[in-house]
Each structure stands twice: as structure tokens, then as C-alpha cells.
Amino acid sequence: MPIRIAIGMAATLICVAVAGHRFHWISRLVRAGQPAPGRVRRDLGRRAEAEVTEVAGQRKLLNWRIPGIAHFFTMWGFTLLIFTIIEAYGDLFDPTFHIPGIGTSPVLGFIEDFFAVAVLAALVVFTVIRIKNAPSRKERASRFYGSHTGAAWVTLLLIFAVIATLLLYRGAEIDTKPRQFPYDDWAFASHVIGAGFAGLGHGVDGTLATTFLLLNVSVISGFLVFVSYSKHLHIFVAPVNVAFSRRPRALGALDRTLDMDMDNVTEDTVFGAGFIENFTWKQMLDFVACTECGRCQSVCPAWSTGKPLSPKLVIMGLRDNMFSQASHVLAGRASQRADEHEKPRTAAHGEPAGGEQRDHAELLVPEPLVPGVIDPDVLWSCTTCGSCVEQCPVDIEHVDAIVDMRRYQVLMESSFPHEAGLMLRNIENQGDPWGLGSSRRTEWTQALDFEVPVVTDTIPDDVEYLYWVGCAGALDERARRQVQAAARLLHQAGVRFAILGPKESCTGDPARRIGNEYLYQEQAKANVATLEAAGVKKIVTTCPHCFNTLKNEYPAFGGEFEVVHHSELLDDLVRAGRIVPGTGYSGTVTYHDPCYLGRHNRVFDEPRAVIDAIPGARTVEMRRCRERGFCCGAGGARMWMEETIGTRVNMDRTLEALGTGADVVSTACPYCMIMLDDAVRANGKEEEVRVLDISQLVEESQRVVDAVGSPEDR
Ligand code: SF4
Ligand code: SF4
Known part of the structure; x- marks a missing residue:
């Protein structure tokens, strides 16, 4: 008896010590990150809800049904099998041990066996998925391309070993004397295994039970060490990461608004992330939470x-x-702490504190992240x-990390694609990315047969909405047709609106997404001042990028407006009967979700409802739609950068749209319209397929159909 206790506890204590040391080191490393304001105390209710839905409910994982179900049972299996671990350790000390209160309940026996079998079944599913998606078979198309696949196989093997030794131990226990196994036939799997041991004799079974018990305890302990050194760290880190994630999702506004006040800049000021220690502790937690599942990779338009x-x-x-730079990060943190305490200690003891840590930190050369x-x-x-971000099951916030690295390149290194430099200069000098100037911002209104008031002082009382036209809508020929159609529909519905005309300037979205936070903030402050001076309360815009910035990012500068996208307003007006689609259009429409309208702001249903209200419109969805909608390639300021590597994103998306057989590709974003229209033309399909904004489609439906059936403008 003492020998089994000695072996079991020695294996356990050694492994717990090794794993504990590793967890402590990782915890110190993560906590050495920069502050992440608002992450700890904010939204406790939402954080609890996140734990219930994302961790316990496995919501995102279940979006991928088969691997999701397999993971669900594995996660819950390992959670509930904690009872068997308690029983195993109890058995080490006392073979008649049962968990007090529930330890002989047949229900517990059933639950333990059910989840043991469920985990084994899940292992079969994972094995098949890994073989079918092996990077050696599918290359870049495999979501596991670049993951540590060897470690993943070891993990599956270890999980199998945990369950196999458990069932063997339980099976062998059934025929021991005195009978130690407390569950009757409800522990069905254990009894099936136990039948195989029947006839070996109580003594042999007792020896086998002890052997499998020690193996089970040792495998579990070894697994703990393996987890602490592998991507399976997510077993412990993921629930913590989800708890500190942005709720309801890390989309829409960027997380950090940098302090760009030049009065606060010192020689130590760093904008963005150029070295690993510039990331916040939450971002560092993201890095260790990654499961390498590759869901993000498989949906990335760039990849x-x-x-x-x-x-x-x-x-x-x-x-x-982060791991390879740990010495530097930890030494830097120690040095920083020493600096924070230096003054009081110097005053008290007459000598500076932390000199040793500082010297050590200075000796370690940090590695720049780019290149x-x-x-x-x-x-x-x-x-x-x-x-x-949408797909990541552990709520990692990739976009913020990427933009933080861009910020460092732009603001600290002045390093960015040269063609984007012209766009930034244009915004700075002319207030729009094309550099066409404010005087041309009202040209689009000339095609209208009614007057659009231009706000010169304050917005008139009888005007409900400020129509934020956006740079593309005001200045690009194709995008102008979108804003004109939307304007005509609003006018038709009796919605009073006005524009800022030459006083409107770029929201700064492309500057912000490329990393020029300074220029973005200059634009944001100026626009908020203009809007507030004009007394604007409600804004409607046709551009999802403007929509996102005005609605989600301008509040950081005091700009609190009620912002709607034209698809939302058109949906309301159609429902209210103030806009009535006609029968002038008949055909098949596929709707492309703009990323900044759909995924970033959850406006999925309204544009579809507008299209559905057109009697002659038959709709067909692309495979990648709604939350999984595929980008047009223009966001993140990519609109103004060359695309010389791989195939073009807009081509990929447009081929998918053309594959539906639709004669109209509809969308609700000027960027998407331009990108998709370019790709339709590049495919030579412009005679058969048109790219139209939802407002253009509604307008077309309202055209009168003449006697021979062709639509005429009313
Ligand atoms: S935001 Fe889109 S393009 Fe960027 S890494 Fe994520 S999936 Fe890829
Ligand atoms: S970042 Fe998220 S989605 Fe991507 S591999 Fe890691 S865990 Fe999976």
C-alpha cells in the first residue's frame, strides 16, 4: 500500500511542481505587458455571460458542427472526469474510498462512463479531421498548415491514454476482492471492460487495478506538464482570455485610442507595438491562448x-x-518597477533602487517585431x-494587434507602402484620400431634381438627418450613383436631410486602419467639432466605414450622435410604407455583406429585408455570407495599396458571386461596389451582371414597365 501511494504521489508532485513553475513563469510574463485599461472591472455581467456561452456552451466552436460537437464532448468530458480523478487519488490512499454523498450513485457512474466513451468517440473524429486536413495533403488550404501538428498528435495520444487507463482501471476493479467498484451496470463501459478481466481471479485483477490506477494518475500528471509547455495551454488560458475579452465582440471600434497629445510625449513614448513588450497584458494573454486550430486562417481573405x-x-x-524574449520583457518590467519606486527609496536610503535590474535589462537586446x-x-x-476575430473560439483580437504593429511602423519608423503615402497626404491636405478637394463635394447633387440643403451654419430645425456622404460617395463616379439613389429614395419618403458639403472631411478611417493614429485623430476632432457646431443629432450614411467610425469611434472624442446606415433607414421606410418597391425589376440577386456593416456592426438583416421587399427579386446567398461574408479587399486602407501577391481578393469574391448565377450583385458600401464592379469587368461579365447598391435596386424596381415589358425611367 505505501508503495502505490509513494509512486502515485511522487509522479504527481514532480509533475505539479514542473507545470506550476511553468504556469507561474507564463503568468509573470503576461503581467509584464502594458496596461489594458478597462479590461478588469468593466461589464461583469457580460463577462459571466461570455463564460456561459463561449466556454461552457462552446458557441463559436459549434459553428463548425462536427469538430464543434467533438470538442464540446471533450471539454465537458475532461471537466466531468474530475470526479474520476478525485476517485483515483482517493483510491491511492484508501481502496474503499468514495466521493462523500454521491460516490456510490449509479447516475455518477453513468455520467463518468458516458463522457469517457464520448471523449473516445471525439478522438476518432479529431483523428479523421486531422488526417483529412493534413497540411501534407492540402498545403495552404489546410487550416492546420503551420500549426504544431506533431504536438497535436501527442495530445490526442495522451487524451486516449488518460481515458484508456481510466476504463481499464475501473474494469479491473469490478472483479477485485473486497469489491471496490461502487457502480452497478449503469457504469456500462467499465462493465464491458470488466467482463474481459473476469476469470483472471481477484488477486490478478487487484494487481491490474493498482497498475492501471498508477498509470492513470501518472498519465494525468504528465499531461499537465505537456499542457503547460504546448498549445494545449488553452485548456487553462482560454476561459481567462474569454473573461477579459471585449464584449460583445472585438470588432467595430479599435480597442485603443492612443494618447496623441504632443504635450505628453517624452523620449520614452512609444506609439503602437514595435517590440513584444509594447503589447498590453491582454494581448499577451491572447498570444498564449491560441489553440492553433486554424479557423482564423481558413477564413482570412489574405491567406x-x-x-x-x-x-x-x-x-x-x-x-x-514573447517566449524567446521573456528575459528581456521580465527584466524590463523589473527595471520599470524599480524606476517607479526609485524616488521614495532614494529619499529614504540615499541610493537609487533597482540599478541591477536596469543594467540587466539594458544588456538584453530586444528584437524588433517587423521585419x-x-x-x-x-x-x-x-x-x-x-x-x-469572428471565428476565433478563444476570442483573440487579431485586428488590434495588427493595427498596433502598423501604428509603430507608421508613427515611429515612417515605414509603410509608398502608394499609401499619397493617400495619407491627400487626407491631410485635401480632406479626402484621392486629393480632389472639398470644392467638389457637392457635385453629385447636380444630378438630382431637387435641392439638397447644405449646412452652412447650424442644421435647420425641420431637417431630421445629416446625410454623411463620405469621400467615395462624393467623389467617385460609381459611388456617386449610390448616394444619389439613396438621396432620391429619402426625398421620395419625405425624409428631410442636409449635407455638410465642403465642410465634410474624411472620417479618418483609412488613416487609422493603416496605422496613422495622429492623422485619424486630427480628422476625428475636426469632424466632431464641425458636427457639434452644426447641432447635428442624427446622421445617415451610405458608407459602412464612415458608419463604423462615426458611430463607434467618435464617442472617444465626445461625438455622440445617433448614426444609422442607409440600409437600416431604407428598411424602416419600406416597412412603414413610405417607400414602395415596384415591379420594374425582375431577376436574381445575391447580396454581398460589407465587412464593416455586417461583421463589424451586425447589420445583416436590414439590407436583405430591403431586397426581399422587391416583388420581382429572387435572392440567392453566396456560401460565405453574413458572419462568414468574404471581404471585397478594400478595407484596412487596402483600397489604396497595390495588390501584387497572390490573386486579387475582389476577384475571389466576385467569382463566388458570379457562381450563384445572379444577374445583380447587390451590396451597401461604396468600397465594395467599386471593388466588385472592377472584378466583374475584369471577368468580362459587365453585360450580364451588374453591381448595384440596394438603393439602386429599389429605384430600378420603381421604374414603370412599358407595354413591351422593358423598364422606363419614371
Ligand atoms: S482581419 Fe481579415 S484580412 Fe486581417 S488577418 Fe483577420 S481575416 Fe485576415
Ligand atoms: S487565433 Fe484563434 S482561430 Fe486562430 S488558430 Fe488561434 S485559436 Fe484558432
């Missing part, structure tokens, strides 16, 4: 079109760098579409 950017490989690269860890082509390929 799907042959670019080097994979959100998974970005996170893995940052995690590996060493993250290649510039990786960094600039991101469209900030948010697909990765």
Missing part, C-alpha cells in the same frame, strides 16, 4: 488569395517571440475584415 498573412501564424509568431517576426508583406496584407 485565401495567396498572401503571406495568416492571422494564426501572426499570433503564433508573436507568442514564440524579424512579422514580415512587412504580412503586416500590410490585412484588410481588417474581422473574419479572424
